[in-house]
Amino acid sequence: MDYPKNIRELGLDQLKEYFISIGDKKFRAMQTYEWLWKKNARKFSEMTNLSLDLRQKLEADFELNSISTDLVQNSADGTVKMRFRTFDNHLLEGVIIPTEKRFTACVSSQIGCSLSCSFCATGRMERKRNLSFEEIYDQVAILNEQSIKSFGSGLTNIVFMGMGEPLLNYKDVLKAIERITSTDSFGMSPKRITVSTAGVAKMIKKLGDDGVRFNLALSLHASNDIKRNEIMDINETNNIKSLTEALNYFYAKTKSAITLEYVLLNGVNDSLQDAKELAEIYKRIPVHTINVIEYNTVDGIAFTKSDENNTEAFVKYLSGRKVNVHIRRSRGKDIDAACGQLANK
Numbered sequence: 001m002d003y004p005k006n007i008r009e010l011g012l013d014q015l016k017e018y019f020i021s022i023g024d025k026k027f028r029a030m031q032t033y034e035w036l037w038k039k040n041a042r043k044f045s046e047m048t049n050l051s052l053d054l055r056q057k058l059e060a061d062f063e064l065n066s067i068s069t070d071l072v073q074n075s076a077d078g079t080v081k082m083r084f085r086t087f088d089n090h091l092l093e094g095v096i097i098p099t100e101k102r103f104t105a106c107v108s109s110q111i112g113c114s115l116s117c118s119f120c121a122t123g124r125m126e127r128k129r130n131l132s133f134e135e136i137y138d139q140v141a142i143l144n145e146q147s148i149k150s151f152g153s154g155l156t157n158i159v160f161m162g163m164g165e166p167l168l169n170y171k172d173v174l175k176a177i178e179r180i181t182s183t184d185s186f187g188m189s190p191k192r193i194t195v196s197t198a199g200v201a202k203m204i205k206k207l208g209d210d211g212v213r214f215n216l217a218l219s220l221h222a223s224n225d226i227k228r229n230e231i232m233d234i235n236e237t238n239n240i241k242s243l244t245e246a247l248n249y250f251y252a253k254t255k256s257a258i259t260l261e262y263v264l265l266n267g268v269n270d271s272l273q274d275a276k277e278l279a280e281i282y283k284r285i286p287v288h289t290i291n292v293i294e295y296n297t298v299d300g301i302a303f304t305k306s307d308e309n310n311t312e313a314f315v316k317y318l319s320g321r322k323v324n325v326h327i328r329r330s331r332g333k334d335i336d337a338a339c340g341q342l343a344n345k
């Protein structure tokens with residue numbers, strides 16, 4: 001019988017079959033499965049209730065291909081950034097953002113990014129490859145261990161707001177979330193998970209068809225197509241109208257929460273006219289919240305953040321139009337861990 005090389009592609013039943021086929025006991029399957037998904041072993045040699053022979057046999061028959069921690073950086077504000085290395089020597093980053101009540105992991109879905117949003121540091125890196133579902137899962141497992149170590153609490157929330165565009169790595173992102181939410185693993189509620197997208201209308205609809213239970217965030221960042229085309233190339237093929245339609249479809253199918261992300265760029269998208277157009281878009285989409293995000297400057301990129309007065313006026317305008325709006329202050333800037341700063345520096 002041929003089994004996938006990647007042991008984490010085998011379900012429990014397939015593992016049972018495998019152990020029987022090598023003349024071993026069926027219960028080894030459960031032991032191995034627990035090492036993989038409960039104890040998050042990252043090497044076969046860690047599976048210490050299996051005999052040395054058996055561990056060597058597994059090593060010969062399968063691959064585990066876990067990511068390893070390469071660097072941990074602590075920000076003065078408590079944010080922790082971790083750099084990871086893949087089995088084939090690529091680097092990626094994940095972040096833990098602690099608040100009073102929450103420990104949120106921000107995870108990556110790709111190595112680099114194929115989109116080239118003009119304000120984003122990751123967008124200037126080449127996309128090397130997608131992360132596999134187990135590499136995404138590993139980030140969560142390692143960030144969870146680090147969160148316990150640093151804060152005495154495991155992760156409470158996960159956002160797919162690290163490097164890459166999650167909806168361009170659709171299958172593996174969904175499979176990773178299936179593992180993270182499964183009761184034989186973390187058992188995290190999907191309501192505590194948010195996938196953020198630069199806006200791929202077709203894939204937003206597919207999320208609806210697949211009936212996902214997690215939350216969705218759209219990086220809108222401009223409230224008309226002329227401006228959005230200028231800062232986000234993806235808008236040329238996924239304009240605001242197509243995204244509005246896709247989000248309505250998604251909501252009708254899933255009733256999951258939708259947020260809009262809006263980075264305030266000085267002199268680009270932060271006028272009261274922009275706020276007015278944003279309030280109109282808000283009315284056309286079943287949006288839960290608009291997060292107005294403080295822009296983090298990136299070396300070599302000319303954009304700057306809106307000044308305090310403009311930011312306040314922008315938010316005040318929206319609140320006055322009954323928009324549920326929040327300002328998201330940036331975290332972890334001193335270690336380049338803030339939104340749009342992840343670039344393996």
Ligand code: SAH
Pocket residue numbers: 117119120121160161162163164165166196197198199217218219221261263293294295296297298339340341
């Ligand atoms: N590709 C997905 C996931 C990345 S999320 C998406 O675009 O949604 C990262 C978020 O940070 C996005 O909303 C992105 O637009 C925003 N961002 C990028 N560069 C930023 C910067 N320099 N300052 C603040 N936010 C930034």
